Amino acid sequence: MARRPATLRRSLSAALFVRYLGAGVWAPLQVLFFVRSVGLSTSHVVLGLTAAGLAGLAAGPVVGRLADRFGPREVGIAGLVAQAGAAAALMTVRGMGGFLVVITLIALGRGAFPAISGALVAHVGGDDRVAFRARIYSLQNLAMVTGSLLGGLVLQADTRAAYTIAIGADVVSYLAAALLVARLPHLPPVPREHGVGHRYAMTDRPFLAVSLLAGVLVMFDVFLTVLMPVWIAEHTDAPRWTVSLIFALSCSLVVLCQTRVAKGVDTPGDGARTMRLSGPVIATAMLLVFAAAQVPTYVAMALLLVGAAVLTLGEMLFTAGEYALSFGLAPDHAQGEYQGVFAVGVGIGGAVAPTVLNALCLVAGPPGWFALAVVMVTAGALVPPVARVAERSRAAREPAAVSGTAT
Structure with a gap:
């Protein structure tokens, strides 16, 4: 028997809440981690993050096409697990070269995330997808605020161990979100209508x-x-x-x-x-x-x-x-x-x-x-x-x- 839409929405809402909670913990820390714990200059960190962020935007359309072709559930799980690996690699950064490689990988994952989450919401939300996405946005803000409070404790400690714990929490949030997305059934791609060609x-x-x-x-x-x-x-x-x-x-x-x-x-x-x-x-x-x-x-x-x-x-x-x-x-x-x-x-x-x-x-x-x-x-x-x-x-x-x- 197909699972009820309400159950699917709860599973997806929980997955996104957990992920945004991890993002809220890490967001206020990333610059200080690279400056205080890795030893890079603030200007280099800001410049690197900006460049990586722009490069990461290219991932959205590509990953979105994969989600349309193979189904957003499977692509979403793969993307979240890959992002967990990229986040874990933060603990290996010791200099500028490693910093650029890791933040670019993370930026590619972030660039892909709106396509993955948008495709999931479009499938699970059905005809009510806009209202459902608005509810997700409310949860997103609640999760980010809660996470930022936890991140504040790390800022107060300002030690390598505390930053490592924060990175671990971010990694766990990716993996937990992937497990929750895995609870969804396969969401088959929507077939094109007869006579309608594909336009990029x-x-x-x-x-x-x-x-x-x-x-x-x-x-x-x-x-x-x-x-x-x-x-x-x-x-x-x-x-x-x-x-x-x-x-x-x-x-x-x-x-x-x-x-x-x-x-x-x-x-x-x-x-x-x-x-x-x-x-x-x-x-x-x-x-x-x-x-x-x-x-x-x-x-x-x-x-x-x-x-x-x-x-x-x-x-x-x-x-x-x-x-x-x-x-x-x-x-x-x-x-x-x-x-x-x-x-x-x-x-x-x-x-x-x-x-x-x-x-x-x-x-x-x-x-x-x-x-x-x-x-x-x-x-x-x-x-x-x-x-x-x-x-x-x-x-x-x-x-x-x-x-x-x-x-």
Whole structure:
């Protein structure tokens, strides 16, 4: 007897929660591990991580195609086990050469992960995949926050033994996630409809354009995690512990509200409208953060907290729209490949965001902040017309394409 969809969803949710828990432990430690324990310079570590991250984006479309061809369960298990091996290799790094090899292997695994998880969600989530993915995103934030608290204990200890334990926890999270994915039955590839030829996602220019616009908007993430701490510490009168308060507020709002925000966002048209709205919301939040540098301490704190809450609303709108578009604009038989390609567009945005935000917000001054706000609004406004082109392109290839025209 086939296992019930609810059981499959619980198994996949547990697998992803465990994996994000491990990621949460390791994420705040990786730079300090290479600097404090291995002895590399901070500049070399940052440069190496950036280069490896960009190289890792190439893995998504390739692994996604494998998942579409052989089934996401088997490819997911293999990918998680391979990533566990790459993470374990961190304990062998003694110099720059080993560092570059290992972080590139890890980056390739990270680049493949959105394609694997996206294909699994597309199969298990069924017609309700967007809402299911929103619930996963809430769990992801809860897991990452919990993991980061455990990582904080390692930072406090700051010893080789403590870093080794953290690496071991990350490896275990990969293997535990692989075991939980193994509980799923074989998820057979979705056959192409008769007369529908295969089109590589990297040649689907309208889809690529949507993913690149998403990459512009996703700079909100680096704005929150990288720019805001610097802005608060060096340009406002707010106490530095406001940074921790903002992170806690943002994660709590996502855990509590992401599913509600995503409710009713199902079709590509819904997703395009929601992502269009995220642009001005994100822009408003950024200007609130900028204004916090112009006022006294308590007003600055208030503006920063309100700005963080508004930014998180923009994040939740963006996320709901992202899922509806990435799933809805992809043919059912190529969900893995298309999720991998969408992750490339978003990943490029995340990779260039630190440089762009530094140039606009910290170097250019007030005109740069307003230019950034204009960029966010413009990127959001462009999503619906580009998504309409992508829908028409898919409909021309697949007569039974998803309904819900972007407006």
